Amino acid sequence: MASQGPELEIVHLLRAVTVELGLHSSRFARRNALHPTDVRALIALMDASRADEEMSAGRLGALLGLNSAGTTSLIDRLERGGHVRRVRGRADRRKVVVEVDEKAVELGQAFFGPLIDRTVELLQGYDERERAAIRGFLEGVRDAAVAEEG
Amino acid sequence: MASQGPELEIVHLLRAVTVELGLHSSRFARRNALHPTDVRALIALMDASRADEEMSAGRLGALLGLNSAGTTSLIDRLERGGHVRRVRGRADRRKVVVEVDEKAVELGQAFFGPLIDRTVELLQGYDERERAAIRGFLEGVRDAAVAEEG
């Protein structure tokens, strides 16, 4: 099984990476008494915040594939844990904008920071052509996964 | 956000890849009326089968982080769907060896095969040094994630 040609070995390796990153996330979840969905939500919220976009309850739910009831209880859960605040939208007052608490952001950075730093460090060990190969490969896999929606 | 240096861009790309691969798995899950856990279980079972290892109920549960009750109901579910068979262990008759049904294997290959093929194809577009960089990077990330169990 370890002798299936160099390409399949890398495919297998990529899967191992996704598995380990998933396990890493679930360690974060368990440690903070969060569910996998909660972690995904927090990540989406932090992304939005970094991009200076408002994240409404509905948009968050859609992103995570939850219906409105599930979304409400997700936000309830996060709010109860103090990770998130509900703020009524100013422009459209039906909307609920979900804001991440500063402490949650710090918590996440403290947990995922070292791994990100280590990855950046790894990448600095490669020259421009090698980095381009890595980037191109990842882009290719991402696009292939996106395209595979038959 | 897209201008954070070449290294962080790749880190972000890697996350996008894991997200998209996760979504791809969940499309497979939904289409076959399976839960995420069921998919993870089937993958673990196929891996074991390819490596010619027997997978007992307990080992499967441990691999997925389930307790014994959860493991039993997981296998019940998979068996009910015809994806899996229970076989009493010959050597140790307390054990239950879980075998994947041929059809489930084919189903999985039909679904994940194209993506794997596309990935192999991508890899063939790189020379030996570039492939080594990709492999080394993935190994490094995997090891970093494994090491981060503080």
Place this chain on the structure above:
DNA sequence: GTCGAGTGTCTTGCTCAGCGAGATAATACG
């Protein structure tokens, strides 16, 4: 303005994955 359709969120009642505790069955070891 105000009426109605449309949209965003929350409530209610339910299903089912997974947990804890403990029962049952087979093995190992004295």
Place this chain on the structure above:
DNA sequence: CGTATTATCTCGCTGAGCAAGACACTCGAC
């Protein structure tokens, strides 16, 4: 043989997420 250990299953429960619908706000037509 009998006791401890190991592997799985059963029972009762908690809680995430769903479907349906209530409620609140917005916006366009008149």
